[in-house]
Amino acid sequence: MNNRAMEYDFLGIGFGPSNVALAIAMEEHAASHGTRAQFAFIERKPSFVWHGGMLLEDADMQISFMKDLVTLRNPRSAYSFISYLHAKGRLESFINLKTFFPSRLEFNDYLSWVAGHFEDRCYYGEEVVEILPDHGTGTDDAVRRLLVRSRDAEGRLHERFARNLVIGVGGEPLVPEAFEGQRDARIVHSSRYLEHLAANPGLQPRRIAVIGGGQSAAEVYMDLIQRFGDASVSLIMRGGALKPSDDSPFVNEIFNPGFTDYIYWQPDERRRRMLDEFRNTNYSVVDVDLIERIYHMLYLQRVRGHARHALLASRDIERVMPSADGIECLLRDREEGGAERHVYDLVIVATGYRRDAYQRMLAPLGTLLPEDGFGVDRRYRLRTCESCEARIFLQGACEDSHGLSDTLLSVLSIRSQEIVEALHDRMLPALDAVPHARQAMAEAVPMSQ
Numbered sequence: 001m002n003n004r005a006m007e008y009d010f011l012g013i014g015f016g017p018s019n020v021a022l023a024i025a026m027e028e029h030a031a032s033h034g035t036r037a038q039f040a041f042i043e044r045k046p047s048f049v050w051h052g053g054m055l056l057e058d059a060d061m062q063i064s065f066m067k068d069l070v071t072l073r074n075p076r077s078a079y080s081f082i083s084y085l086h087a088k089g090r091l092e093s094f095i096n097l098k099t100f101f102p103s104r105l106e107f108n109d110y111l112s113w114v115a116g117h118f119e120d121r122c123y124y125g126e127e128v129v130e131i132l133p134d135h136g137t138g139t140d141d142a143v144r145r146l147l148v149r150s151r152d153a154e155g156r157l158h159e160r161f162a163r164n165l166v167i168g169v170g171g172e173p174l175v176p177e178a179f180e181g182q183r184d185a186r187i188v189h190s191s192r193y194l195e196h197l198a199a200n201p202g203l204q205p206r207r208i209a210v211i212g213g214g215q216s217a218a219e220v221y222m223d224l225i226q227r228f229g230d231a232s233v234s235l236i237m238r239g240g241a242l243k244p245s246d247d248s249p250f251v252n253e254i255f256n257p258g259f260t261d262y263i264y265w266q267p268d269e270r271r272r273r274m275l276d277e278f279r280n281t282n283y284s285v286v287d288v289d290l291i292e293r294i295y296h297m298l299y300l301q302r303v304r305g306h307a308r309h310a311l312l313a314s315r316d317i318e319r320v321m322p323s324a325d326g327i328e329c330l331l332r333d334r335e336e337g338g339a340e341r342h343v344y345d346l347v348i349v350a351t352g353y354r355r356d357a358y359q360r361m362l363a364p365l366g367t368l369l370p371e372d373g374f375g376v377d378r379r380y381r382l383r384t385c386e387s388c389e390a391r392i393f394l395q396g397a398c399e400d401s402h403g404l405s406d407t408l409l410s411v412l413s414i415r416s417q418e419i420v421e422a423l424h425d426r427m428l429p430a431l432d433a434v435p436h437a438r439q440a441m442a443e444a445v446p447m448s449q
């Protein structure tokens with residue numbers, strides 16, 4: 001072990017929007033409270049980019065710019081979207097756009113601009129591979145700090161100690177069972193979509209499939225149709241139709257940061273029911289404008305009498321067999337039961353993300369983690385055994401306990417403040433244990449109820 005490894009008050013793993021918001025909250029807390037914590041972030045990408053594989057030219061944000069990294073917490077922050085526009089000399093022009101929903105390209109530029117202010121706080125190009133317990137200089141069993149091991153692009157191992165960790169590593173590609181273990185360059189997850197095209201400039205696929213029925217699948221489908229004029233593109237989905245995402249105002253209240261308390265304090269069964277009820281705000285749904293564009297495009301095909309592109313709904317993918325001729329997919333109609341065989345030159349799998357990568361990272365902590373599984377308290381602190389004095393916080397992996405906003409941008413500004421306060425021990429850790437406080441929170445209904 002490297003004895004000269006640095007020790008930090010906290011290390012953030014991943015430097016996506018969640019941990020960038022935390023960096024700002026730390027800086028603003030330090031300025032207002034005169035605190036000075038030693039902290040840094042470790043990010044596997046060589047520089048900041050927000051879902052670079054899906055930065056499509058004509059994709060817009062699905063959230064108001066006012067839910068940027070700071071505004072709901074501190075509207076006077078120097079890191080707001082409006083401050084960014086002002087710094088870039090585009091504030092007046094943006095106003096003339098008359099929109100709350102900037103393009104994803106612009107929001108990525110905003111996030112990169114903020115991240116740039118914290119360049120000296122982030123070790124880019126290092127992937128955290130494991131986290132180990134460390135007793136420090138103590139002689140008892142207490143784990144006072146954690147050893148964070150990361151690997152850079154040249155394969156060199158780096159080690160740092162942290163008394164607190166904030167893990168914000170986002171999602172990892174999730175693929176249907178038939179695609180698991182397939183290692184064929186012609187099968188690409190949507191998270192790498194633009195990178196794949198950039199790495200293969202001569203690509204001219206004629207038969208393309210997009211798998212999935214959500215926003216990313218629909219966006220990639222239309223992008224491929226526009227990009228490859230000679231290709232025929234099929235959208236293959238399990239659902240019976242493309243369904244619209246519900247972003248109407250009453251429903252949207254579930255993304256208010258204040259709703260987090262409400263859902264967190266519900267009994268487990270009721271919380272699960274609420275998560276199910278509102279899944280159509282975020283999963284397997286598409287912006288209604290895009291649905292209408294797709295419908296229009298398919299309708300015009302019928303007018304022309306030439307059905308080049310297809311939408312294959314209610315289909316399961318039973319088998320995937322790569323061969324020299326292409327990627328053969330065996331589809332089963334979920335309603336009628338019939339089977340179809342199609343061969344594609346390129347398959348884009350846009351079936352979402354899983355958010356359990358932190359569990360693999362933390363596996364070396366073994367018995368320090370409770371036997372009954374991973375769980376966090378209201379302030380996002382992972383439950384560990386008492387002998388673990390080092391604290392671990394999770395950002396973006398707490399949907400089951402903290403609600404559907406947890407993986408999105410809506411709560412980042414407030415959540416980062418809650419974690420900063422917990423890091424400074426200014427929270428009320430006993431709140432979870434006080435029954436009447438629990439009851440009061442569960443009864444604090446949102447405006448519309």
Ligand SMILES: Cc1cc2nc3c(=O)[nH]c(=O)nc-3n(C[C@H](O)[C@H](O)[C@H](O)COP(=O)(O)OP(=O)(O)OC[C@H]3O[C@@H](n4cnc5c(N)ncnc54)[C@H](O)[C@@H]3O)c2cc1C
Nearest residue numbers: 014016017018043044054061062127128169170396408409
């Ligand atoms: C295409 C797309 C569009 C979206 N649009 C919206 C939207 O309009 N509105 C909205 O609210 N939400 C949107 N989302 C949801 C999205 O999850 C959030 O916007 C946001 O990215 C969450 O930030 P994060 O920091 O938690 O995770 P991420 O943005 O995923 O960042 C995690 C970071 O951790 C790094 N990392 C992962 N593993 C390691 C490791 N082992 N070591 C070091 N670094 C690691 C990753 O490289 C990444 O930079 C969108 C998601 C996608 C995929």
